[in-house]
Amino acid sequence: MVVIAAQNDTEEETLKDILFKLKKNILNQENNIEEPILLIVDIPGIVGYPWSINPNSLIILIQWLTENFSGCITILPSLPINYNSERVLENWGLGAFLKRENISILYPDKITAISSIIDNEIKTEKKDNSIPTFKSFKTVILYTQIGLLDENTLWSGSTLLYQLQLNFQSLFNKISVYPSEEITSNELLQAQWIWNWLLHFFPKKMNSKNYIQGNYPAKKKILTLFISSAFSIISKNSIIYDPTLIPLKPKMIFLSDSFSEIEHMTYHYFKKTLSKSFFYPIFREIFDQNLKKDLELLTDNNLSSFAVSDLIKENRLQKFHIHTYFGELSEEEGFFAYHIPDLLNDLLFDDFQNVNHIALLIGNKPPVPKQADWIIIFGENAIKSTLNAPFTLLDKNKLPKEPFKIIDFEIGGNQILDDDELEREILRKQRKIRNKIEKLETKINAFIDSISDKSIEEERNLLILTAKKKNAQKIQNLRTKIEKIRIDLLIKNEIRKIKLEKPNIIINQKIIRIPSVALSGLDFIPYLKQKWSKKEAPSFHFFYNKLIPFYQFSNPKNEWNKKIITQLKEVLKTTISEISTPLLPEIQRKLKKVKDQRNQEFKKFKIREKIAQQKIKNDYDPKILELKKKLKNLKKEEKKHRRKRFLMQLQRFSNYFLNKSILKKELVEDKEKISLKNPKDFQEDIKEENKSA
């Protein structure tokens, strides 16, 4: 058993070299490629090369197989089962080639589709039409595209096998809902065969996972070829294409018929320790079998080993603040934990650039994140162990609440002010009232100016005095307000403080919980989509819509959601009863005390205000009365004078009839004189008349 390696300028040439060496050195009469052949290809998502294998190389391999051995080839893409594998392969433009070469493709997603059709009362038709023609595969080729997972682990054959195991496990979980005896399609038989073949590599799990009877390969050991292409290497944590990533180019391809040896050799050439990798504990038995033997590498020229440790650091920069909080991880969660931070990084970068902290919680009892804007909890273990975590519930009163501004008006905002802020706020409000006082003062001056043309001084003085009195009353009122504001704001702040002592507990809405069922492939996306609106995350929604034809998203189950909500509500109830109820009487007592204090203060202000108003009255009223009296007298005298004049006129009028011509003249003169006279002249006339009297 040897490992063949080749290095050349193009991947196609390198693959051709490898295949030539394979034919020459490994294959013989006993150990030869026989039909039917199962070709498992590494395709993690809809992303192209070097995340997935190079389609050009795949065509070359298929052509080589058909030319040299057999055309009976079945291709199995390693996509998670919810992917529409047919569409993904078409998206690569491989449809025409595979059709031309008559290659059959095993679509895992179609098996589940068939089983669901059978369940929906088309059983009989299917049963009659389909006669299974499946023959056990005699050769399996596992074509992997090498990549990086982290500092210690490569994406290699072991990753592909592990992923296949996960896929088929979830596939059979899905099918087990339906009666398996009813399904007799070729695809299902093939899937059962692959499952049985896969279990060879997982000795640890032999006890827990049963073989499916009937199609177990008769020959226990079939020819399995492992091709690991390391022509271009990239970090395969995220399956989203990023044009800024530059792959490393070791330009190597490895091939072997031993899983253990090719893994040892690949890790050796990339200066990594296999025992430190994530997959070592899973495949330990197989890896340790060949540890003592010397590895043999068949190659024409000396290959230089390639350090890829810096690739992750240099190439995949942390785009924004996604923080991971891992608890005790199960095996599946551990594998998922490799992908999810980078995947989310790529998925959410456009929409959440301004978010400071997104926390990812995976595993049993994960650490508690501090001040996270969003918390995403993956898996039942994490969900259960964090139900009572401090971040699950929020005290609404302790959340920062800032007012928003419309033009210059602040709306909302209920924060407690500290001493300086409070003093500033008091001064701001007092300044407003002081401005009003200044305005009133300017108004009174303007009023005085406006009545300066009044002829009667007493009347003018009276008007001024009454206006001044009113103004003084208003100003006094405002001055009391100024004093009141200080107390009012101080006490309001105090009340707010006391009220906030009472916890207002709500369920934290910024937590997204994703069940373990959704840990494969992209099944978690609908849970995120449910929480984030189109307006909030347009790029994320676009990605989701774009992927709909390629991925069968299942909507989050309402039952599961309801269950979680009821659990949370229970937690909320108990927390409220535990925390808030004992605090209530004390808070109410404090509130009452403060309110009483305010009322007392306000009473004092009222009394003071009354006294001040009275004083103003006392100051102004006598003066006003005096002026009013004077004005009254003046008016009386004027009245008298008018009567007198009237009588005089009457007398003249009577005389007129006696002496028409003379009286007429006099009357006209008098009239003119009277019209020219003003009230002062009248007063003087009256005085003169009094004197003469």
Add this chain to the structure above:
Amino acid sequence: MLKHDNHEKNLKNYQTESSTQAQLQYNMKIIFESTQYYQKNKQFQYELFQIPFLNLTCDISAFQEFWSAFYYYILNTNANSIEIILNKEGSPSRAYLIECTNEGLLLNINSMDISLFNNQIKEKLTLKEQFDEILPIIKKKYNLNIGNIHIYSNNFIEELFSIFSHTISQQLDFIEVIVKYSLLFIQARNRNNKEKIFFECFPETDFTRFIDGINETFDFILEDSKSQLEDTLISFIKNCFPRKKFSLSIQSSTKVIAYLVDSRNPSILIKYLPLNPSLLDKHMKNNKSKLEYLKYLKKKYNTPTNFIFDLAPILKNIEMFIQSTFPVSLYRLDIIFQGLIKNYRSYEFEWLMHPSPLIMNEQFRYWQYAFKIPLNIRKLAYWNIPRFVITNAFENIGVEGKILAIFGDNFHILNHSNNFSVQENYFGLLWSINTNKIQSVSFISADSIKELSQKSHQIYSKNNLKKKQNTEHCKTMEQFSQQLQLNLYPKYGYIHTICWISTDLIRTFMQTLRFDIFSSNLMYWFKLKRMLKKFKDPDNFYVYPNSPLYNLLLHKKSGSFLKEILPILVELREF
């Protein structure tokens, strides 16, 4: 003044009657004289002249300003140069020494003694060695430090003059001239060129490096016959050009030049527009005066649309473009397009137009938002758009692959004709991408496309599909593309994506984004939708295999697709 009038007369005479050499000499003389005059008097002697080799009238001061901002991409910062023209045997026949000012303005030209170079040619010295050897001699003899040495072959000069003579006789329009000159320079810099057309220089400049890069990437330029390539490119560019009449002004810090562009006919007319000097005295530093100027242009020359662009951002974009290292990476393209989009969104800062577009009205924007149209040109996310396009275009390909872009007038014939015969001007460009870099571009000529297409058509026409609806057209295009992919495999290898793009679509795209969207009425939204509908029509655009983005476009209504995509392309957050 008298001198000025004479110059105007001369210019007209030379433009119409004189030989190519005489005209070139006259215009070069004007450039040299005006620089000399400017050195003494700090103003230009003449107003107008013909740009050498282009037959395009231009304001001399504006030209000189543009040249001083642009020359160091073509020449070294020390612009003094020696120009050597070789005869058919390869020995120097003529040599000129060109003296320039510190600003790169051409000051003087002197004929040189050829015997100076004879030894060097005999000894077969490299250009660098020639330069090093000649440098002290020139310093001693002419008291001048030279910064460049250029060598032209006789064939190159002949070719150059033949294009120029065609330009003067007005047999070629502006696009044709530019394409012909570009191809000539590319050909001259190609080391494998067998026709002894070459142009060498030392030290290398951005311009030569750029042409060399194009030669490296576009390896097909010499493979096919040049005239066929020229014809294809010219007809392609002309068909892609929006059919409009508009005025285009370019403003530098002190000058403005205006041209009338009339592309309503197949031959594109570019004409210099003389301007009223009193209008230009205001220097047009604010937008109000610029708008006044544009109104004046509209009134005087009856141009329905009038643009004015600042020179500085144009130069910046040219610099970004010309300084690209080859093979060009997708990251570099990202940056170049970022610059272009930044320029596009900077209305009122870097460009202005008349009639004023409604979409740029701030009050109108609120109405737009009220109707849930999240389009704000001023807030285009220039940093995001190129990345978004590249990511979606290369998602299924990855960092390595081949894309075939087939251009044609229309693909209607593929979908509708049973008796298939390709008469449209088809040609394909096969882009090879390697580690996110455009490694090479191969040209697939109209004939080979025709041949391969016919092969494909024979296969799929057996199905006798009735092609009436878009979905059926798509099926036809899919089958067609599949067959084309298989046919091309033996020669070109695996092609990941085949993209059919009609020139009609490119024209509509350019017209919508440059003219329709900035219209002064409310129709811009419908025109955007109309453009998207064209993308959906397989007669104009088809992508095989259907990428996720294209798939979404096909299955969504244009309006809802726009509303979904615009929040990603426009930064709607208020900071």
